Amino acid sequence: MPSAIAMTADSHAKSGIAGVRGRFRMGHVEVYGFAAVWAAGVLAPMLLVVGLSLLRVHGVRIDWSLSLQSYRDILETGRWEVVLRTVEVAAFVTLICFVVGFPFAYWLAKRAGSQRLVVFTQICLTVPFFLDPSARVIVWRTILGSTGLINTTLLKLHLIGAPIEWLLFSDFSVYLGLVASYFPNMVWPLYLSITLIDDELLKASSDLGASPAATLRNIVAPLAMPGMLAGAIFTFIPILGDNVVPTLLGGGTKEYIADSVMNLSTSMNYSVAAAFAAIVLILLFALLGLLWLVRGRIAGIAGRAAA
Amino acid sequence: MTLALGTNDGISAELRAAVRRERRLGTLAVRLTLLGGFGITFLIYAPVLWLGVLSISLDPLSGFPGPFTLQWYRSLFDQPAWVQPLIRSIEIALIVSVLCIAAATLVGRVLPRMAHNQALLLGGFLLPLVIPGIVIGINVFIFYRMLIGWKMGAWALVLCHFIWAFPFALLGMLVVSVRFDGRLLEAAADLGAGPWRRFWDIERPLLMPGIMTAGLFGFLLSLTELPRSIFVYGRFQTLPLYTWAEASARASHIPLIYCLNALISLVSVALSVLALWQLGRGARR
Numbered sequence: 034m035p036s037a038i039a040m041t042a043d044s045h046a047k048s049g050i051a052g053v054r055g056r057f058r059m060g061h062v063e064v065y066g067f068a069a070v071w072a073a074g075v076l077a078p079m080l081l082v083v084g085l086s087l088l089r090v091h092g093v094r095i096d097w098s099l100s101l102q103s104y105r106d107i108l109e110t111g112r113w114e115v116v117l118r119t120v121e122v123a124a125f126v127t128l129i130c131f132v133v134g135f136p137f138a139y140w141l142a143k144r145a146g147s148q149r150l151v152v153f154t155q156i157c158l159t160v161p162f163f164l165d166p167s168a169r170v171i172v173w174r175t176i177l178g179s180t181g182l183i184n185t186t187l188l189k190l191h192l193i194g195a196p197i198e199w200l201l202f203s204d205f206s207v208y209l210g211l212v213a214s215y216f217p218n219m220v221w222p223l224y225l226s227i228t229l230i231d232d233e234l235l236k237a238s239s240d241l242g243a244s245p246a247a248t249l250r251n252i253v254a255p256l257a258m259p260g261m262l263a264g265a266i267f268t269f270i271p272i273l274g275d276n277v278v279p280t281l282l283g284g285g286t287k288e289y290i291a292d293s294v295m296n297l298s299t300s301m302n303y304s305v306a307a308a309f310a311a312i313v314l315i316l317l318f319a320l321l322g323l324l325w326l327v328r329g330r331i332a333g334i335a336g337r338a339a340a
Numbered sequence: 341m342t343l344a345l346g347t348n349d350g351i352s353a354e355l356r357a358a359v360r361r362e363r364r365l366g367t368l369a370v371r372l373t374l375l376g377g378f379g380i381t382f383l384i385y386a387p388v389l390w391l392g393v394l395s396i397s398l399d400p401l402s403g404f405p406g407p408f409t410l411q412w413y414r415s416l417f418d419q420p421a422w423v424q425p426l427i428r429s430i431e432i433a434l435i436v437s438v439l440c441i442a443a444a445t446l447v448g449r450v451l452p453r454m455a456h457n458q459a460l461l462l463g464g465f466l467l468p469l470v471i472p473g474i475v476i477g478i479n480v481f482i483f484y485r486m487l488i489g490w491k492m493g494a495w496a497l498v499l500c501h502f503i504w505a506f507p508f509a510l511l512g513m514l515v516v517s518v519r520f521d522g523r524l525l526e527a528a529a530d531l532g533a534g535p536w537r538r539f540w541d542i543e544r545p546l547l548m549p550g551i552m553t554a555g556l557f558g559f560l561l562s563l564t565e566l567p568r569s570i571f572v573y574g575r576f577q578t579l580p581l582y583t584w585a586e587a588s589a590r591a592s593h594i595p596l597i598y599c600l601n602a603l604i605s606l607v608s609v610a611l612s613v614l615a616l617w618q619l620g621r622g623a624r625r
Contacts, residue, residue: 060446060449060450061450061454063446063450064446064447064450064451064454064461067443067446067447068447068461068464068465071464071465072464074499075468075503076464076467077483078479078480078482078483078484079467079471079475079476079479081479081482081483081487082478082479082482082483085482085486085487090486094486095486095487130380132376133376133377133379133380134377136369136372136373136376136377137373137374137376137377139373140370140373140374140377141377144370152620154377154381155616156613156616157381157384157385158381159612159616160608160609160612160613160616161384162508162561162612163557163560163561163564163608163609163611163612164388164564164605164608164609165564165566165580165583165601165604165605165608166564166566166567166580167566167580167583167584167587167601168388168391168564168583168601168602168604168605169384169387169388169605170387171587171597171601172387172388172390172391172394172598172601173387175390175394175400175401176386176387176390180401180402182390182404185402185404209383212380212383213380213383213384213387214384216380216381216383216384217384220377245366266470267469267470270470270471270472271470271471271472271473272472273472274471274472274473274474274475274567275472275473275567276473276474276567276570277566277567280588281587281588291472291474291567294474294475294478295474295570298478298481298571303478303481303482303486306478306482307478307482310474310475310478310479313471313472313475314471314475317470317471321470
């Protein structure tokens with residue numbers, strides 16, 4: 034009799050556990066369902082474009098035969114220079130954002146002290162994502178132009194005799210516009226990865242006599258590496274495709290990837306446009322692969338340290 | 341003993357000097373850091389403020405503000421060419437907002453307590469964050485227009501804006517939902533609440549800041565979306581497409597564009613600060 038009670042209790046407990054598990058699984062089906070729709074409707078189109086760039090395309094009609102024609106076009110028409118130039122500009126802007134953004138993110142994560150200041154800075158670095166890109170960028174014209182704020186002020190102060198021409202429609206204005214547009218993209222991943230570093234580690238390092246430089250090199254840099262790579266990806270790749278800054282501040286003398294894609298799409302040359310998109314995506318996946326490797330390595334280090 | 345003390349004094353003096361030097365270097369480094377970081381932050385906001393100043397200047401293209409006037413705002417209301425695009429933008433933004441709320445709630449409330457595939461799912465959902473806008477635009481065009489053969493238009497705008505906004509909405513929801521205590525749902529189930537009751541009476545109120553944020557993010561990101569829209573709008577011209585066309589054509593009525601942009605920026609800043617404030621409240625709870 035007691036054993037029967039025990040058994041009933043046991044089966045009750047079991048069904049209870051199963052019930053809890055079942056409840057914890059609640060919603061999983063919906064998530065996987067949505068993930069399937071997302072994969073089919075969003076991610077698949079992104080990948081299929083790589084395939085499409087290998088097909089012959091006439092206008093919006095696809096001729097189902099393999100061809101490297103669009104890539105040959107990019108090489109032969111000198112459009113590869115556009116890719117190189119864009120990569121160079123994007124890399125340089127990413128570097129500027131990193132050099133300024135890393136110490137800033139570190140300060141924000143570890144040194145800022147006042148919580149109110151941190152929240153204020155966080156808000157300042159988030160609001161730009163919600164601003165109309167062309168509204169933000171076009172105003173630079175009235176600041177940098179030959180009759181703009183800077184030139185007018187300098188002329189009135191008799192510091193210059195003639196307006197400075199290289200301020201607008203130049204490499205300078207493109208760099209300025211890009212840095213101002215993509216700085217938050219760099220700071221956010223850096224900030225998040227640095228906040229995850231345990232303060233105890235930093236204290237231990239300095240207690241053991243390491244200089245700030247040594248702590249930076251041996252503790253902060255390796256642990257913040259995923260954030261650095263994520264910041265680089267989140268800055269570099271979107272800049273590769275930015276169309277607003279080059280169009281509004283570039284002055285049309287130099288073409289960037291986005292200009293090419295837009296021109297190609299206007300002239301309905303979709304296979305070459307797809308090839309450009311494919312090049313950007315391949316760069317993206319190469320960098321994401323690198324990020325994945327670094328994450329694995331760091332997880333390995335952390336695992337060994339814990340063991 | 342005296343000798344030792346003497347050296348000690350010498351060393352401590354040297355040490356003090358070194359510490360002072362370090363500290364000076366430290367303050368200099370901190371100053372440079374803050375100058376750089378807040379300097380670029382200033383470069384983000386200065387144009388937006390300048391936009392506001394120019395929109396009330398009589399001759400905004402002269403390089404100097406003033407004399408101040410509301411003339412451009414008045415002519416904005418005399419020339420209502422922008423009203424139709426604005427209405428379209430708001431329609432699209434409302435749809436995207438509702439979609440973001442639904443999808444971010446669906447995924448965001450469950451993802452933190454999933455045992456498997458968490459990183460894979462999150463990575464897949466966040467991937468569009470790092471794909472340039474024009475690449476998404478051209479890809480959606482090529483896939484849906486060329487491969488499937490659907491005509492571009494409002495639905496494609498909704499799709500593109502959703503692709504752009506959903507990762508932000510999901511992140512906003514996750515900030516709140518990772519702090520959600522799953523035991524509350526267990527307790528409710530033990531007390532006999534069905535799935536819908538558990539969601540409506542427990543999850544919905546506790547996740548409300550995340551839900552609001554998802555909706556506001558979706559609305560704002562859709563309202564100001566340009567690079568993806570360029571490729572897929574068909575004939576459905578939204579407000580950013582309208583101001584973009586006017587701005588890149590260097591049209592003569594550019595002062596009107598400044599007014600319009602100033603108004604949009606004002607609304608965007610206000611709504612996004614509201615969203616972040618909401619989110620901060622939800623994250624602290």
